[in-house]
Amino acid sequence: MNIKFDENMPIFMQIIDYFKQEVAAGNLAPGDRIPSIRELSKILQVNPNTVGRAYQEMEREGITVTQRGLGVYISQDTLYLSKLKERLAGEYIATFTQGMFSLGFKKEEILNLLTQQLTFKQEDV
Numbered sequence: 001m002n003i004k005f006d007e008n009m010p011i012f013m014q015i016i017d018y019f020k021q022e023v024a025a026g027n028l029a030p031g032d033r034i035p036s037i038r039e040l041s042k043i044l045q046v047n048p049n050t051v052g053r054a055y056q057e058m059e060r061e062g063i064t065v066t067q068r069g070l071g072v073y074i075s076q077d078t079l080y081l082s083k084l085k086e087r088l089a090g091e092y093i094a095t096f097t098q099g100m101f102s103l104g105f106k107k108e109e110i111l112n113l114l115t116q117q118l119t120f121k122q123e124d125v
Contacts, residue, residue, distance in 0.1 A: 011046055012053040012054040015044070015051060016057055016061075019074075020088060024081075030076040031073055031076050062075055063081075
Protein backbone atom coordinates (compact mmCIF):
# COMPACT_ATOMS: atom_id res chain seq x y z
CA MET A 1 0.00 0.00 0.00
CA ASN A 2 1.60 3.18 -1.18
CA ILE A 3 -0.16 6.53 -0.99
CA LYS A 4 1.75 9.66 -1.95
CA PHE A 5 0.08 12.38 0.04
CA ASP A 6 -0.76 15.73 -1.52
CA GLU A 7 -0.32 18.54 0.98
CA ASN A 8 -3.20 20.45 -0.63
CA MET A 9 -5.81 17.86 0.37
CA PRO A 10 -6.70 16.45 3.81
CA ILE A 11 -5.01 13.09 4.44
CA PHE A 12 -8.22 11.38 5.52
CA MET A 13 -9.80 12.24 2.15
CA GLN A 14 -6.78 10.86 0.31
CA ILE A 15 -7.13 7.61 2.24
CA ILE A 16 -10.80 7.42 1.25
CA ASP A 17 -9.91 8.14 -2.38
CA TYR A 18 -7.27 5.40 -2.31
CA PHE A 19 -9.78 2.80 -1.14
CA LYS A 20 -12.41 3.97 -3.64
CA GLN A 21 -9.86 3.63 -6.43
CA GLU A 22 -8.81 0.16 -5.28
CA VAL A 23 -12.43 -1.00 -5.12
CA ALA A 24 -13.32 0.51 -8.51
CA ALA A 25 -10.23 -1.06 -10.11
CA GLY A 26 -11.12 -4.47 -8.69
CA ASN A 27 -8.02 -4.68 -6.52
CA LEU A 28 -10.28 -4.90 -3.46
CA ALA A 29 -13.29 -7.16 -3.80
CA PRO A 30 -16.54 -7.18 -1.84
CA GLY A 31 -15.89 -8.82 1.52
CA ASP A 32 -12.13 -8.22 1.52
CA ARG A 33 -10.70 -7.28 4.89
CA ILE A 34 -8.74 -4.04 5.06
CA PRO A 35 -6.09 -3.17 7.67
CA SER A 36 -7.22 -2.06 11.10
CA ILE A 37 -6.94 1.61 12.01
CA ARG A 38 -3.76 0.93 13.96
CA GLU A 39 -2.25 -1.20 11.21
CA LEU A 40 -2.95 1.37 8.52
CA SER A 41 -1.72 4.28 10.64
CA LYS A 42 1.59 2.43 11.09
CA ILE A 43 1.84 1.57 7.39
CA LEU A 44 1.12 5.14 6.28
CA GLN A 45 2.85 6.77 9.25
CA VAL A 46 -0.13 8.98 10.03
CA ASN A 47 -2.11 9.64 13.18
CA PRO A 48 -4.61 6.87 14.02
CA ASN A 49 -7.31 9.54 14.43
CA THR A 50 -6.83 10.49 10.78
CA VAL A 51 -7.29 6.88 9.66
CA GLY A 52 -10.25 6.53 12.02
CA ARG A 53 -11.91 9.55 10.44
CA ALA A 54 -11.40 8.06 6.96
CA TYR A 55 -12.84 4.73 8.09
CA GLN A 56 -15.88 6.42 9.66
CA GLU A 57 -16.56 8.27 6.43
CA MET A 58 -16.11 5.15 4.30
CA GLU A 59 -18.58 3.29 6.48
CA ARG A 60 -21.03 6.19 6.34
CA GLU A 61 -20.76 6.19 2.52
CA GLY A 62 -21.31 2.43 2.37
CA ILE A 63 -17.86 1.50 1.08
CA THR A 64 -16.97 -0.53 4.15
CA VAL A 65 -18.67 -2.36 7.01
CA THR A 66 -17.23 -2.98 10.46
CA GLN A 67 -17.74 -6.27 12.23
CA ARG A 68 -16.98 -5.76 15.90
CA GLY A 69 -14.01 -7.76 17.00
CA LEU A 70 -13.39 -9.06 13.47
CA GLY A 71 -12.33 -6.03 11.47
CA VAL A 72 -13.29 -3.73 8.65
CA TYR A 73 -14.39 -5.18 5.31
CA ILE A 74 -15.27 -3.87 1.87
CA SER A 75 -19.04 -3.74 1.50
CA GLN A 76 -20.72 -6.66 -0.23
CA ASP A 77 -23.26 -4.33 -1.82
CA THR A 78 -22.20 -4.92 -5.42
CA LEU A 79 -24.77 -2.48 -6.79
CA TYR A 80 -23.32 0.34 -4.68
CA LEU A 81 -19.78 -0.62 -5.65
CA SER A 82 -20.58 -0.62 -9.37
CA LYS A 83 -22.21 2.80 -9.00
CA LEU A 84 -19.06 3.96 -7.21
CA LYS A 85 -17.00 2.92 -10.24
CA GLU A 86 -19.38 4.78 -12.59
CA ARG A 87 -19.25 7.88 -10.38
CA LEU A 88 -15.43 7.87 -10.35
CA ALA A 89 -15.36 7.43 -14.13
CA GLY A 90 -17.70 10.41 -14.47
CA GLU A 91 -15.39 12.53 -12.33
CA TYR A 92 -12.36 11.57 -14.45
CA ILE A 93 -14.24 12.32 -17.66
CA ALA A 94 -15.45 15.69 -16.37
CA THR A 95 -11.93 16.70 -15.34
CA PHE A 96 -10.53 15.58 -18.69
CA THR A 97 -13.16 17.32 -20.81
CA GLN A 98 -12.95 20.55 -18.82
CA GLY A 99 -9.19 20.55 -19.35
CA MET A 100 -9.52 19.88 -23.08
CA PHE A 101 -12.16 22.61 -23.52
CA SER A 102 -9.94 25.05 -21.59
CA LEU A 103 -7.17 24.27 -24.10
CA GLY A 104 -9.53 25.30 -26.88
CA PHE A 105 -10.40 21.87 -28.28
CA LYS A 106 -13.80 21.32 -29.84
CA LYS A 107 -15.94 18.25 -29.18
CA GLU A 108 -15.05 16.63 -32.51
CA GLU A 109 -11.33 17.20 -31.94
CA ILE A 110 -11.51 15.62 -28.51
CA LEU A 111 -13.37 12.61 -29.90
CA ASN A 112 -10.79 12.21 -32.68
CA LEU A 113 -7.89 12.40 -30.22
CA LEU A 114 -9.57 9.88 -27.93
CA THR A 115 -10.26 7.52 -30.82
CA GLN A 116 -6.63 7.74 -31.92
CA GLN A 117 -5.36 7.15 -28.40
CA LEU A 118 -7.70 4.23 -27.76
CA THR A 119 -6.82 2.66 -31.12
CA PHE A 120 -3.12 3.03 -30.34
CA LYS A 121 -3.56 1.53 -26.85
CA GLN A 122 -5.64 -1.36 -28.20
CA GLU A 123 -2.83 -2.29 -30.58
CA ASP A 124 -0.49 -2.61 -27.58
CA VAL A 125 -2.79 -5.21 -26.00
